[in-house]
Amino acid sequence: MTSKRFFLYLVLVAAVSCAPQQAPKQPSSPAPASPVRILVFNIHAGKDAAGVSNLDRVADLIRSTDSDVALLQEVDKGTKRSNGVDQLAVIARRLGYVPAFGRSLNYDGGEYGLGVVSRRGFTAHFTTPLPVAPSQARAGGAHEPRAALIVVPVAGLKLVALNTHLDASREETYRLQEIETVLKLVGSNRKSGLPAVAGGDFNAEPASAVYRRILDSGLRDAWTECGKGEGLTYPANKPVKRIDYLFLADPLQCSDARVIETTISDHRPLLVTVR
DSSP: OOHHHHHHHHHHHHHHHHSOSSOOOOOSSOOOOOOEEEEEEEOGGGBOTTSOBOHHHHHHHHHHTTOSEEEEEEEEESOGGGTTOBHHHHHHHHHTOEEEEEEEEEETTEEEEEEEEETTOEEEEEEEEEOOSSOOOOGGGOOOOEEEEEEEEOTTOOOEEEEEEOOOOSSSHHHHHHHHHHHHHHHHHGGGTOOEEEEEEOOOOTTSHHHHHHHHTTOEEHHHHHBOSOOOOBSSSSOOBOOEEEEEOTTOOEEEEEEOOOOSSSSOOEEEEEO
């Protein structure tokens, strides 16, 4: 889906979600905004750093944090290495949440990419590629295209959530191209009237050009607003890098952010509460 079609779609979603179903009652005072808990977690293809399956533990962690929405990266769907399991479906079923899968590429007899699970489901979701030029060659001549998964949650969560996993090369060449598409998608959303978040594994530290480009676009780093400490997320056993983020667009506000100490993946999850 192009950014133009994305914008037109969001305008329609905003209009439908805001349309009254019956004559509204006049409240005596404005209702307080409910907090929304958003988890960002790279689940390492369903295995911890030692290669042990972690799907049940991922679901249990989401439940223990009372997350409303979880943005997950490195998700397998039907691959041989994961014994043909639809990992996101397993997690969602254990939680009783609604899943949305975004394919980044076909891999090992199945698909690999991004996932979102939401307590209240979605109005819609779609996946869009993050193109780079030239195509990135990996070991053995393989390519790993990157993507963004966009979901529009419903009910009390009237916001657009973008989930992504950027290139992991040492150089920023590919990430700088990928982030432009991400920012264009977020920018297209601004006219819809729905607030937006962009989260995931950005493979970029706060001193990077990618991080500066994100802030220059007007997005705000939730950790710097309401987290305490360094917020390091990778590697899980002894983290030395902050590469997992949730970025906020106005008018969203952050009231709490914390990194959860766990080794059920090779990353530590980030939990952010927003209004």
